Amino acid sequence: MSGENQETTGCGGSDCGKGQAMDAKTDKDGQIVASLSRIKHKLLVMSGKGGVGKSSVSAGLAIQLADSGYRVGLLDVDIHGPSLAGIMGVKGLLQVSAERKVTPHEVDAHLKVVSMQSLMKDHDQAIIWRGPAKAGVIRQFLSDVDWGDLDFLIVDAPPGTGDEPLGVAQTVPEAKAVIVTTPQDVALSDVRKSISFCRVIGMTILGLVENMGPFPCPCCGKPLALFKSGGGEATAGQMEVPFLGTLPFDPLVVKACDNGQPRGLRESGAAFSDAMAGIVQKLLGSLSP
């Protein structure tokens, strides 16, 4: 076991083997620099714990920024549980050109999406990759996508402080972190680890977003604290990182993401969309002081 770094069960048509990822390092480095130089801001959306709604928040940020007129790319580097293609409602496999460049799915003129999900022919297949192979795939993903000129690249990283966020951080050293949590202690404990991770590797933290906040009771409208309340802001204060805001819990968000129609949330007047607009205003303020 100790000498074996990689084990895969197929990858359904992509060029993602370790041999590919490791070849021509200098050439690949050049491609990454060239590709990333056309992107103004790179945001890494992280969470210490899974299931805090990081992908919904990534999608919400991307939609809000695109609808404000920015050119936005949304990239999913979750190898084990990619979900952004489904959430954004993009269908079909990604196209790879003769020059081995990946063309993103275009949601509209302002919003492009690349999800690991769109490289897998069989969505139920498990990818049993070991860590270093994952870092190679992420590096390749960042170099080989033809994003064109973007104002924002939003990278939805898998949870934790392991190979994947480290792969992004090493490949895109200028990326800045947005950390997502829910209000309960067990999530906040992991958030402190994410903050410590960013500090160890020297990544700027733009701030903390608290997701799954109060849920208005359908009968009386009184806010129900499903996952407790207020923990995100308190933790941001203790750890001295900016607090960007709280997003309310809303079963409509669960449904909209399952149905691949997160854009419908704004039309339905969901409080989630208003709260997201406030968070984006704070983010924009911190990026251009």
Add this chain to the structure above:
Amino acid sequence: MSGENQETTGCGGSDCGKGQAMDAKTDKDGQIVASLSRIKHKLLVMSGKGGVGKSSVSAGLAIQLADSGYRVGLLDVDIHGPSLAGIMGVKGLLQVSAERKVTPHEVDAHLKVVSMQSLMKDHDQAIIWRGPAKAGVIRQFLSDVDWGDLDFLIVDAPPGTGDEPLGVAQTVPEAKAVIVTTPQDVALSDVRKSISFCRVIGMTILGLVENMGPFPCPCCGKPLALFKSGGGEATAGQMEVPFLGTLPFDPLVVKACDNGQPRGLRESGAAFSDAMAGIVQKLLGSLSP
């Protein structure tokens, strides 16, 4: 980057370096076999997606089994976000004997707990380990804990289909899987990957547990489908794995786990406890036909 498999930022007092994990392989294999031979049933609690309440379910299963008179060990192998020590309310660092054996925390005569959390002096510290180092740590954890005789070892694995569940499966080939999901599609899509993972590596699946099911409205009592409903049972049917039951969503469970008092749930008459009792009955039935 490619030649480097491991990167750590300290581990606060444990003997968990790669060198340690790799030394005396044969001796370690013997220790693992000897240690595991005293444990009747080994269950691996898995989820495709994080945040589905896998740790709460692991804790609930362990408590229910212990309270039914079985001798139970509960092990947390989540390196990036260990939470079982907090959930079970055990405090203090684990003790390591002169023979380098780890003594579990004893909750009572029937229930022992070992959490990665109890090896870290600084709980906010991020562990930035790459995959193969993680597999070594898990192997060491399984060999070096002095469980004694147990009826059940419940292993709470981190989400996904990567190094950690693979490490457990390779070290404990007779382990059987309990897969946890929530009802929404984005979780179920990842559950199908977990099922496919188990089938690829030849691990028996005992069944699927649906967590975060209906939440009774505090005003009218009508069940609210916060994360949709029915998806767990439908997916179990499609994928031909046993369905073990649905656990209702209950903010009391969130609080009890945050407070380290999950045992209090039964006294408070929480529907979660009754549902868990039903799930354990089904599990016991499938283990001794």
